[in-house]
Amino acid sequence: METEAILIRNVRPVGFTPGAAPAAATDILVGADGRIRSVGPALPPTPGARIVEGGGAYVSPGxxxxxxxxxxxxxxxxxxxxxxxxxxxxxxxxxxxxxxxxxxxxxxxxxxxxxxxxxxxxxxxxxxxxxxxxxxxxxxxxxxxxxxxxxxxxxxxxxxxxxxxxxxxxxxxxxxxxxxxxxxxxxxxxxxxxxxxxxxxxxxxxxxxxxxxxxxxxxxxxxxxxxxxxxxxxxxxxxxxxxxxxxxxxxxxxxxxxxxxxxxxxxxxxxxxxxxxxxxxxxxxxxxxxxxxxxxxxxxxxxxxxxxxxxxxxxxxxxxxxVKLATDDLLGIGKVAELTVFDLVDSDLSVRDSQGATAKLHKMFEPRWAVRGAQLVRASRHMPKEGTASVCTCGAHG
CATH class of the missing domain: 3.20.20.140 (Metal-dependent hydrolases)
Structure with missing residues (x-):
């Protein structure tokens, strides 16, 4: 199957340098071979490339x-x-x-x-x-x-x-x-x-x-x-x-x-x-x-x-x-792309822990896209369906 380049626009890299604050917004071009071809602000359009409009979202290692x-x-x-x-x-x-x-x-x-x-x-x-x-x-x-x-x-x-x-x-x-x-x-x-x-x-x-x-x-x-x-x-x-x-x-x-x-x-x-x-x-x-x-x-x-x-x-x-995966220079030119594009959004979602205690999440990580090589997949959180929530009480499940 033929693949196309992927151009991710206007995203803020975070997590590529552990502990560092998010970097300034940039664009990332992934070639049809799944390797990073260019990183920088306002990259020129690439003919035939699939476009991901980041809109100021974050991008991290996958x-x-x-x-x-x-x-x-x-x-x-x-x-x-x-x-x-x-x-x-x-x-x-x-x-x-x-x-x-x-x-x-x-x-x-x-x-x-x-x-x-x-x-x-x-x-x-x-x-x-x-x-x-x-x-x-x-x-x-x-x-x-x-x-x-x-x-x-x-x-x-x-x-x-x-x-x-x-x-x-x-x-x-x-x-x-x-x-x-x-x-x-x-x-x-x-x-x-x-x-x-x-x-x-x-x-x-x-x-x-x-x-x-x-x-x-x-x-x-x-x-x-x-x-x-x-x-x-x-x-x-x-x-x-x-x-x-x-x-x-x-x-x-x-x-x-x-x-x-x-x-x-x-x-x-x-x-x-x-x-x-x-x-x-x-x-x-x-x-x-x-x-x-x-x-x-x-x-x-x-x-x-x-x-x-x-x-x-x-x-x-x-x-x-x-697990001994490489973690250095993950946005380097020629590296195989493995990226997650996500937002951090306001929330009032109530959730529980494994003991049944509840808490309200005021900020939520919201995945938008996942990139692995030349694969581009739209991502989202798993949303519960009515009546599907389950409770595990057996320690054997973890």
Whole structure:
């Protein structure tokens, strides 16, 4: 299929230099080959180019969701990538353990390869992954893990597998405790990959999990409000979490159906502890509430005091760096385009967190366009349909 150049007019770059204020308005020309051809104010029209009128909107590196579940048809909670992807402003989705070694080949062939979005994956340490995660744990006992096959699958798919995932809460592990986390960490060390750990209802405790992690590893659901798993209910845990974050262990939001608390996030941010990355943990039981989409999740973090530029960084270059995607000179001439055009608009939308607490969002991130290579997709937030809101009360969903 023939492609055309894309000319994005009058947009303010933000997030290309972490922490920097938005730059002056500019135009961006993407060639028919998907590479950036020119950046500057008032670029001359290019014959046949598709025109995006930014109207003073922001443009950032493509939004990157570090935790979602898109092995649609292969698990009982995963959604189609397009519901979390470019139509929502997200150009890269990192699936957080939907597939284990026994199911990754299908995930690759039927979901990852045909998708418009870039999809990467943390491989579940449990061989079956989240096939029936509401009903059948992927980590019942040691028979659930095959170290040899897990290593072989990673080695055969290093272009897509970016780490090892383990869900560490009692609703998944039962009486098995911390052992699966230790096995997952051992496998990650062998493969020289980071580990992503889901923390929730203890045991194991948050403290036990942190003691096993190293710089580059990721704690997802970092601001959960679950009894025994909240970082603001225990000063010793708070001190350990802040120390680990300073040492390079990465705190990921992973909102999900049961794992984000406005109160915990607000207290943590007020005390100077910001998440490394903002992610949705979108799945079938969080899509129509309380998560909705990446933009709403970003807006929630903004509402509890996270600075605008920090929200953008935590949704773009920070998660990109966590999975070893290049983050330098993303608007450089000749670079493959991966961009999200968005506005920040006034709002009075009432939303809730995973514990049911409500808050009003006075500012909303509104995605307008997503660009990945020569692909140009109009984007918007996921709008709820009457009667579709769902509530997840099971910690196994995150």
């Amino acid at each position: 939004w990157t969701d570090l935790h979602a579940h898109v092995w649609h048809g292969g698990t009982d909670i995963s959604i189609r990538p397009k519901l979390a992807g470019m139509q929502r402003g997200v150009t890269t989705i990192v699936d957080a353990g939907s597939a284990g070694e026994a199911t990754f080949h299908g995930f690759r062939e039927y979901i990852i390869e045909p998708a418009d979005e870039r999809i990467l994956a943390f491989l579940n340490i449990g061989s079956i992954g989240l096939v029936a995660c509401n009903r059948v744990s992927e980590l019942i006992d040691i028979r659930s893990i095959d170290i040899d096959r897990t290593i072989a699958v990673v080695e055969a798919n290093r272009d897509l597998i970016v780490g090892i995932k383990c869900r560490a809460s009692h609703v998944i592990l039962g009486s098995w405790g911390i052992t699966p986390v230790k096995v997952a960490k051992k496998v990650a060390k062998i493969l020289k990959l980071p580990m992503m750990i889901h923390v929730g209802e203890p045991p194991p405790t948050y403290d036990e999990v942190l003691e096993l992690l190293r710089p580059g590893d990721i704690i997802t659901h970092c601001f959960n409000g679950k009894a025994g798993g909240s970082i603001v209910e225990d000063e010793d845990l708070w001190d350990l979490v802040t120390k680990c974050a300073d040492q390079g262990i990465r705190l990921d939001v992973g909102h999900g159906g049961a794992s984000f608390s406005f109160k915990v996030a607000e207290i943590a941010i007020q005390r100077g502890l910001l998440p490394f990355s903002i992610s949705t943990d979108l799945h079938d039981h969080s899509l129509n509430g309380p998560v909705w989409d990446m933009a709403t999740t970003m807006s929630k973090l903004l509402s509890v005091g996270m600075p605008f530029e920090a929200v953008v960084t935590a949704s773009t270059t920070a998660p990109m760096s966590a």
